[in-house]
Amino acid sequence: MxxxxxxxxxxxxxxxxxxxxxxAAVSFCYSNSLSLPSVFSDHMVLQRDQAVPVWGQxxxxxxxxxxxxxxxxxxxxxxSGHWKIILDPMPASSxxxxxxxxxxAGTQVVQYSDLLVGEVxxxxxxSNMEWRMDQTEDAERAIAAANxxxxxxxxxxxxxxxxxxxxxxxxxxxxxxxxxxxxSAIAYYFGRKLQRDLDVPVGLLLAAWGxxxxxxxxxxxxxRSVKGMGSEYRMAAHLSELPLSGVDQKDKQTPGILYHxxxxxxxxxxxxxxxxxxxxxxxxxxxxxxxxxxxxxNGWRTLWGTDFPFYFVQLAPYRWNDEDxxxxxxxxxxxxxxxxxxxxxxxxxxxxxxxxxxxxxxxxEVPGTRxxxxxxANTYGMDVVxxxxxxxxxxxxxxxxxxxxxxxxxxxxxDGGAPDWFELAGxxxxxxxxxxxxxxxxxxxxxxEVPDPFLFRFAWHRLAVPNLVNGAGLPxxxxxxxxxxxx
Numbered sequence: 239m240x241x242x243x244x245x246x247x248x249x250x251x252x253x254x255x256x257x258x259x260x261x262a263a264v265s266f267c268y269s270n271s272l273s274l275p276s277v278f279s280d281h282m283v284l285q286r287d288q289a290v291p292v293w294g295q296x297x298x299x300x301x302x303x304x305x306x307x308x309x310x311x312x313x314x315x316x317x318s319g320h321w322k323i324i325l326d327p328m329p330a331s332s333x334x335x336x337x338x339x340x341x342x343a344g345t346q347v348v349q350y351s352d353l354l355v356g357e358v359x360x361x362x363x364x365s366n367m368e369w370r371m372d373q374t375e376d377a378e379r380a381i382a383a384a385n386x387x388x389x390x391x392x393x394x395x396x397x398x399x400x401x402x403x404x405x406x407x408x409x410x411x412x413x414x415x416x417x418x419x420x421x422s423a424i425a426y427y428f429g430r431k432l433q434r435d436l437d438v439p440v441g442l443l444l445a446a447w448g449x450x451x452x453x454x455x456x457x458x459x460x461x462r463s464v465k466g467m468g469s470e471y472r473m474a475a476h477l478s479e480l481p482l483s484g485v486d487q488k489d490k491q492t493p494g495i496l497y498h499x500x501x502x503x504x505x506x507x508x509x510x511x512x513x514x515x516x517x518x519x520x521x522x523x524x525x526x527x528x529x530x531x532x533x534x535x536n537g538w539r540t541l542w543g544t545d546f547p548f549y550f551v552q553l554a555p556y557r558w559n560d561e562d563x564x565x566x567x568x569x570x571x572x573x574x575x576x577x578x579x580x581x582x583x584x585x586x587x588x589x590x591x592x593x594x595x596x597x598x599x600x601x602x603e604v605p606g607t608r609x610x611x612x613x614x615a616n617t618y619g620m621d622v623v624x625x626x627x628x629x630x631x632x633x634x635x636x637x638x639x640x641x642x643x644x645x646x647x648x649x650x651x652x653d654g655g656a657p658d659w660f661e662l663a664g665x666x667x668x669x670x671x672x673x674x675x676x677x678x679x680x681x682x683x684x685x686x687e688v689p690d691p692f693l694f695r696f697a698w699h700r701l702a703v704p705n706l707v708n709g710a711g712l713p714x715x716x717x718x719x720x721x722x723x724x725x
Contacts, residue, residue: 271319272296272346274339277504279409280350283390283441285358285508286330288544293322294348295404296341306337306353315341330438331355332388352412354388356439357432358509359613361425362455362501363516365448366551366598366605371423375600381415388438389413389429391421394445397499398489400477406503410441422446424551427606428513428613435614443509445500447490451519452530454496460537461493464529470494491519497537511547511617512538513609517569518597521553524568531576535583549584549612550576551605552715554592555701566700570716584612587626587715590652594701608712623647626712632694632719639683639691639720646679648709657681659704663693663720681706693720 274294284290284306292304295315302321303312307328315321332354340347361367371381392410397403411417418426425442433440453470461471473480474494482489490496520527539545552573558566577585586608591601608624615624627643634640639662643649651657657674662685670687672694683694695718697704706714 272300272302272339272341272348273405274348275503275507276405276408277392277410277443277507278337278350281352281390281412282350282354282392282410283358283439284325284328284353284355285441285510286355286438287327288508288510289327290325290508291322291506292325292337292339293320294339295319296321296346300341300346302339302341304337304339307331307335307355328355330357332439354390354439354441356388356441357436358441358443358507359425359429359432360501360504360509360512361422361428361442361444361446362512363446363514363550364450364519365446366518366602367422367424367444367513367515368446368448369423369598369602370420371426371602372419373598373600374423374602380603381419384413384415384418384426384430386413386430386433388440389426389433390439390441391417391426392441392443393421394443394500394504396447398482398495399499400480400482400495402498402502404503406500423602424515424606424609425513427603428609431607431610432613435610435620436618443504443507445496445504446515447496447500449490449519450496450516451491452516452527452534453493454491455501455516456494456530456534457497457502457537457541458494459540460533460535463536463540464533466529467533470533501538505541506543509542509546511549511613513613514548514550515605516550517553517573521558521569522565524565524572527569527572528575528579531583532580535580545582547582547584547613547617548580549586549609549616551586551588551609554588554599555594555703556592556597557594558700561700563700564698567695567698567702567716567718570697571718574715574717584616584624585715586612587713589697589703589715590707590713592703623708623710623712626710627706627708627714629696629714629717629719634691637684637689637691639694640677641681641683641694641696643679643681643714645712646708649676649679649681650707650709651676651705652707652711652713653705655705657704657706659697659699659702659706661695661698662688662691663695664688664690665692667693669693669695669698691720694718 429440458474461467470493611624614620660672661669662672663669672683697716
């Protein structure tokens with residue numbers, strides 16, 4: 239059996255002959271050597287309309303058979319005992335079914351029950367993605383209402399290892415008030431909207447850890463694929479040789495380490511796409527964050543074998559102590575550039591539901607729902623507005639600048655007042671507050687203090703909560719533009 243390589247990554251990163259952890263509680267029964275990763279368990283959701291890989295270990299040279307949904311597929315294990323079978327694409331199904339895996343003419347058997355077929359999404363990032371339902375506003379009411387038997391939850395535990403692991407202590411669970419209580423609130427609200435609107439089962443595969451940078455979630459091949467990230471690639475590719483304790487909290491920032499520990503064991507479990515809420519730990523890295531996202535996505539898409547969609551939440555306004563108030567807008571600009579430069583991505587803006595004195599806004603329903611809108615519009619082709627006004631171009635006419643937008647139908651303000659947080663500058667580059675007026679789907683800017691404007695910016699402050707929205711009530715993101723010449 240051969241494993242494909244791309245950008246230096248092996249698509250199925252098994253640990254050969256090394257067992258780092260033995261877990262007392264596992265999610266399935268097995269006998270002798272036949273085993274599968276923990277992402278296969280009772281209650282799982284398999285991705286509809288895609289080929290579905292099923293893989294694991296058994297005796298060397300053994301025949302392994304997988305039976306599910308009128309399919310029966312066979313494979314022979316390689317010399318190391320690894321096997322992989324690809325199930326044909328299947329339509330969505332809410333009917334609970336069983337999967338049976340056996341080898342050696344049925345002497346070794348693994349069986350899973352209550353399996354559904356629908357939409358599976360990876361949900362990853364740092365603390366705002368990890369933030370639990372019982373930590374959010376209106377938690378008691380929301381948790382009590384979370385009876386969704388067609389939503390299934392999988393939570394990868396926090397884990398630091400220096401070599402890729404094959405099994406982790408996790409299993410799929412049915413979404414109930416009890417199981418959702420400590421699950422990611424954003425992931426839950428994202429999945430709830432998809433399940434309601436698509437009317438199919440939804441599986442949410444969560445891997446998140448507060449305070450982590452993007453680098454530890456990136457596999458070695460991702461770093462290798464982007465010029466200028468050679469040092470990160472060397473660290474990620476040689477984790478086992480680094481002097482790490484494996485328990486020190488600083489170790490969790492090592493490039494590649496959380497991919498190996500928390501994501502790698504689930505690859506290439508078939509998914510539709512990924513949602514991501516991360517950046518607080520990288521918010522000073524505005525000039526390199528686009529390439530860091532590119533490395534992350536190149537690695538993930540290579541290893542999963544598909545250019546799946548990737549939707550993320552823009553950081554909310556936050557005070558950041560005594561930090562320069564323009565550092566965060568520079569990061570917002572970098573996050574916007576991810577959408578422009580990397581295909582298959584989208585950004586949810588949540589400035590209107592921020593808390594300036596808390597880096598963890600308590601309302602997680604809004605970002606989860608807005609991520610779902612991005613998926614519904616761009617992945618599922620539904621006729622929904624998924625983003626707020628997006629700056630497109632400007633034109634200068636004397637002392638006035640006209641700012642035009644995409645996704646601006648019904649352009650208005652949330653409070654009924656004039657658009658705020660617009661600024662203009664002339665040849666001296668000194669910005670002054672601008673008077674703004676909405677005309678059709680554009681904003682006209684002028685300022686008595688800037689009679690000959692060339693530069694403009696919007697929401698360019700860490701505490702900016704602008705009022706500009708489109709007819710769907712979705713807010714515009716920070717932006718800047720112009721040139722020191724007539725356009």
